Amino acid sequence: MKKLILIALAISLIIGFGVYSFAKTLESRTNVETMPVVVAVEKIPKNTVIEASMITTKPFPKEYIHEYSTGKVDDIIGRITLESIEADEQILSTRLIDSSNNSNNLSFSIPQNYRAISVLTDEVSGVAGYISPGDRVDLVAVILNKATGVESQMVAENLEVAEVGDKGNDGKKLYTAVTVLVPDQDVVKVSYALSEGKYRLVLRSLVDEKIVNPAPYVQ
The missing domain is CATH 2.40.30 (Elongation Factor Tu (Ef-tu); domain 3)
Known part of the structure; x- marks a missing residue:
């Protein structure tokens, strides 16, 4: 009988530790630091002037934010896409061109x-x-x-x-x-x-x- 009690106690401790570990994992996930990033609402074709309705901001874990992305929609509106951008994709400055930049081809202005x-x-x-x-x-x-x-x-x-x-x-x-x-x-x-x-x-x-x-x- 003592053996059964000890086995049951050991199993309880193992299960308890597993539940505790799982709870801590969930807690760590909910405490991930995020920042807003501008993404495409839907696919934006190449050579398109970006309008406010085409973009939004979404929270991204800080470690997954690209260095060329931005959290400000005003940095994106009015610029022209150099290539297609997929829905929910981070919009990178390297994939855009500023139509007011004098170094650009005339066609962009x-x-x-x-x-x-x-x-x-x-x-x-x-x-x-x-x-x-x-x-x-x-x-x-x-x-x-x-x-x-x-x-x-x-x-x-x-x-x-x-x-x-x-x-x-x-x-x-x-x-x-x-x-x-x-x-x-x-x-x-x-x-x-x-x-x-x-x-x-x-x-x-x-x-x-x-x-x-x-x-x-x-x-």
Whole structure:
């Protein structure tokens, strides 16, 4: 009988120790230090501008957080994906590109629904070299109208200048091309006006965003 009691006591001690160890393991797991990390809500395709609805923050154990991840959504919104990002995946800075970074390709800085068009210029049509990236310009062209004859038209207004061509090595501000951002619905109209070869860019004030849309001028 004593043997049975000792065996039962030993088994009880073993079971008790096992339960205690399991409880301590659970406790250690619940006490893991976590930090918020920005992850994708769903798969984000390559070359996508990240919007607030595409991302969220989730707690991750500190030891599993990648060094290039972030816990701030503002660090991610507005940037462009260089490759696809899967749902719940940590979003790493190395897989994004900043559209405002001047070292990037021009294509990354073109807004959605816009196209970049280069306009050949000379001293007159290019405002004597005073156009710089970030300026706003209007495009005016002299076009043959079958009904009214030759007329001067305001083809497009308030176009943002994305780039200007090389200004040369002689110190002058002249350039031979200006690249502007054109709304996609105006690309065909602008292309036609440029093909006529009788156009000029008109520099606007940076604080003037008014669209005048004047009637064509006929002599």
